Amino acid sequence: MGRKKTTVKDIAKEVGVSPALVSFVMCNTYNSNSHYRIKPETARMILDAAKRLNYSPNTSARALKSGKYNTIGVILSDISNAFFSEIARVIEDEAYKHNYFVLFGSTDEDSCKFSQILKVFENKGVDALIVVPCVGSDECIINTGSHGIPIILLDRKISAPFPSVTLDNTQAGYDLTARLLDKGYRKIRMVSYDMELSNIRDREAGYSKAMRDHGAGDSDDIRRISHNASPDTVDSMIEEARKDAVEAFVFATNTLAVKGMTSIFKKGYHVPSDFGIACFDKNDAFDIYPTDLLYARQPVVEIAKHSMQILLEAVDGATDNDACRQIVLSPEIIDTNAGA
């Protein structure tokens, strides 16, 4: 069990040819049809020796030579969050399928961490980036983008033209609200984040439009809380809603819904009798306890696959013509009660 990996040289020596020739044969994957400039016999011998010695090229050397790393960086909010970890998983699979490695970084919605990770990835050498922007990250995204490295935005857009893959958040917000209205709820309050993020704002816009279109309640009844709001904050928000005779909630994210519902049930309220609920993304809990609620399902697999596809086009293909593809995917509104 030698500690040392075999190199082109070893093979060259073994077969009795030059290292260059070995490299040539290894690179231009011997298409048995197209008879390259290599004597088939020699090629055979080289390939055999390579397999025998368990050769695999040294990635560092190759990267150094070619400037190509076969590595992509993925920056997201928090890989331990269910939505993002599912995305991570699909990206991982797609990447390996196309011979790429993936580096992940979690920002916790902190632009400092964001720029730090971005810098680290840039230094390490990545061929492209898939990025979930956070508040205050626009500048460094734009900056890195101008260095020539392709960046694909995921989940959220920024104030500059980058390729992106997002949910149709406005539509989702609209549909969720409309469905609550259909069910007879009138005073519907949205619970959202105070962060200035495109997806959040779009979801709010969808909610407002639906309320206006249906002439119901206050179309601007939105409570915005901090990303790190304490359980107490949420508790009092629920209490306040009860006092205000709120009939249903639209939660702008799954995390918010979890916090909100935790509070709601803790206080002994019932769903959907005391409060109707609409939110984003599925949660294990919805399976376990068949609660009657609505959620907007995001096509996670498509989101991840699309972003990888755009990325590969940007890196491999020289298709920088329509360099700024904006993919917007449709949500699916799930009524957990419909299936029960």
Added chain:
Amino acid sequence: MGRKKTTVKDIAKEVGVSPALVSFVMCNTYNSNSHYRIKPETARMILDAAKRLNYSPNTSARALKSGKYNTIGVILSDISNAFFSEIARVIEDEAYKHNYFVLFGSTDEDSCKFSQILKVFENKGVDALIVVPCVGSDECIINTGSHGIPIILLDRKISAPFPSVTLDNTQAGYDLTARLLDKGYRKIRMVSYDMELSNIRDREAGYSKAMRDHGAGDSDDIRRISHNASPDTVDSMIEEARKDAVEAFVFATNTLAVKGMTSIFKKGYHVPSDFGIACFDKNDAFDIYPTDLLYARQPVVEIAKHSMQILLEAVDGATDNDACRQIVLSPEIIDTNAGA
């Protein structure tokens, strides 16, 4: 914004010294105290120029030269699974803290995928591996280990001496069962996997011992189902339990508990009146719906930190004396009702 990164040469030219000197200064991080062999003035100029030109060393070149990649590979069951994604997150943070990159790979408990990922990581060049073994992975772990690359086992052990970080699964299984017995349940059935994994087997052993120690029920009342069991399978398992007058379940994993509870509630049974429940790991759902159950909390942060620490020792330090540290962490049994 030039496309090209600045190199040692650029700095050398800028300052008017040799590339070698630049390299030297950059490597031996200028400890202002220990007056190295460099004229402080020159060092200053080099450092300044480096900052001005936004220099950062080319990782490929460095890796090529040194054989050190500053990259670790982490192979786990499925990064989209909550338990593993939390671990991934902590490892990510720890790794960046120590200037390492992390490559993740998900096996889906498939030894083919496992060996494939392992090979890819080996070829790519990783300095060490953190690995969650799966059924049938022992051989390739041992093989890779013999190539000289440090491997730390996580969550499960294998039939060969490798450093490892695991939960005290026997203890956890014992404690959960004992607590159920304390609560008065007698006929307690364990629901487990049919996979031959050390952690699963240990949890079962803990359960059996507790049953024996307390002379209650059948100490071997274990149902083992497939990792991919369909909801129908689970449904009928619950029905069967009801017929058998089972009073409580110990689920060997969180995923099993989710499936089981989904089935239990779907059928209209109640917890803890119809069935007592004990399981492993926390779940969002336990927060949302304050159900009265027991779970064994794994110290995720410690698990991840310990494995990174062992890894760093194995890579950086030459401490191969007690090369096979086996860390076993204690579970904490949570009674969700105690807090409510």
Added chain:
DNA sequence: ATGAAAGCGCTAACAC
């Protein structure tokens, strides 16, 4: 205190 030179492993251009 600094520079010159060699070489990590691979590949592309250019001989032969």
Added chain:
DNA sequence: GTGTTAGCGCTTTCAT
């Protein structure tokens, strides 16, 4: 058809 050469960016003797 095949071999030679040079160089990617960095580090590390060894000389000066």
